[in-house]
Amino acid sequence: MSTPCPTAGIFISHQRSMRVWRHFRRLVHETTGLIKWQFVLGSGNGVRSQTRFRYPEPQTVLPSRFQQMQHNGGIQPGFLDVVIVPCVLALKGEHVWVMEYDVDYSGCWADFFAPLAETPADVLTSTLVHVSECEDWAHWPTAAFPAWVDVRHVHRAFHPLMRLSSRFARAYTMMMLDPDWGGHSEFTIPTAAAAAGAVLEDLGGEGTFTPPARWRASYENTPSHPDLSPGTFVWRPAREHYFHECPQVFPVLDRLYHPVKPCGGAGPAGGARPFRDAQPPP
Template sequence: MFFLMHVPPGTPKPEALKELPHHFVTTPEIRTPEYPGKSAGGSDWSIWGGGHTDLPGMHFYRHHPGFERYWFMEYDVRWSGRWERFFASFENSQADLLATTMRTAETQPNWWMWALFGAPEGPSAVLPNFRWEDRVGCLMPLFRASARAMKVMDSAYREGWTGHCEVTWPTLLRNAGLRLEDIGGLGEFVAPENRGRFYRNSLVSGTHCPGTFVFRPAKLPLPRLRRNMLWHPIKPLDVTLGITGREHYWEFHRRLRSFLQSRKAAWGTSRRDA
């Protein structure tokens, strides 16, 4: 296991990383000219706003190409059980891309991320038979990619393909003839034995709510989460509520009560669905 850390230019490496297997990379390093489409843009370029959060992982792959499979997980993902049980569930899966919330453009035609997808000019050597109709989206705070999937993505980005990673990965890999599989849930890409397992959410809502594994809002790190389910995003209280230590005690509790009341209905729906 490696700790993958992306930071702005000039950020010193944390001392704690010295004792851990890690891959430390700065923004200029991930914006490689080898990926002209993904690195395009001036001062308004944003790793988050542009959907380029896959670039640190691609940088890791270029420096560590010898693995058969690559799991990537963001810091705010939780599994309410033993992780070895979760990973063991997919040891026999031959999928080239494992992710959550996989759906076609037909299922969610008005998703704003479709518009960020871009193709290179002229014919493609990497994807000569590309079909725009075969667009697929997914949610990628947690995903697994095979070595050949990583190779296809590297080659496609070098050729100039670009877009939000939650569109480019499933769409390009599907057009390359590679196998897609949803980790769980109720979509069309779920393996029969995993249908209804591992997480709950909506395929068509903008935030994927209600559910346990969604885009937003942030969830509190509660100890009584339903067992053996994926949760995202799990944030600390200060991030979730926007509270700082300088604020008045009663203001903290007022915001906390307001937050809990606003989330009660959604949590109740999520727990019933789960």
């Protein structure tokens, strides 16, 4: 009997600290056999990334979004899809996980990822809500979509950790050729998916996209609040230490946490030491 191939995953960071690297190594170790992770070192606010795999040029994959990103002055805020989608397409897996460096889990990563391996969802992310449930979201003023998209498909989500199907990634590139799409990728991705008839699911919070078995199983937050606070998986406030460094500062076990900002470089275990390559040898 053959062993199933692990799902692909990309871990995105713009920091080169050993604290981030140790966090990544814990993720890799605890998901061995489940997910094959690639470290993607971003270039700050630009689209060029250092990787150990080749990916298509962002401006050819998402030309309209790339142009909008340039007018925006960079990928922040709201254009990380210009970096993510080319990488997802390059890895050629049926599904690809996308995780930012400031996401953490207060438990064993395998306990979080393993139950999600069986879901066929095209977009698996957090805080999936309809526009009517979060009318005060700061990025609605920039949101734009073609006339054929029904308002019932207009959603926002929170993407520090998500999984995309290659099928949807390909459809997304075609849909985004239309310059009538615009705005934050936390709007364009779930809205395009809903409009295309793709399958959306919540990772395990609350709301209509959360299967009953995952209700409040993975994270907590407050979608109606601009910072998503209070909760464990929020926009702000930030934490200073990863779970493997200071587990005692994570009040609820077996939950996703965001954001963790190890900006000082030096964790409790010792000083900072930059690494030279995007993905140094283990």
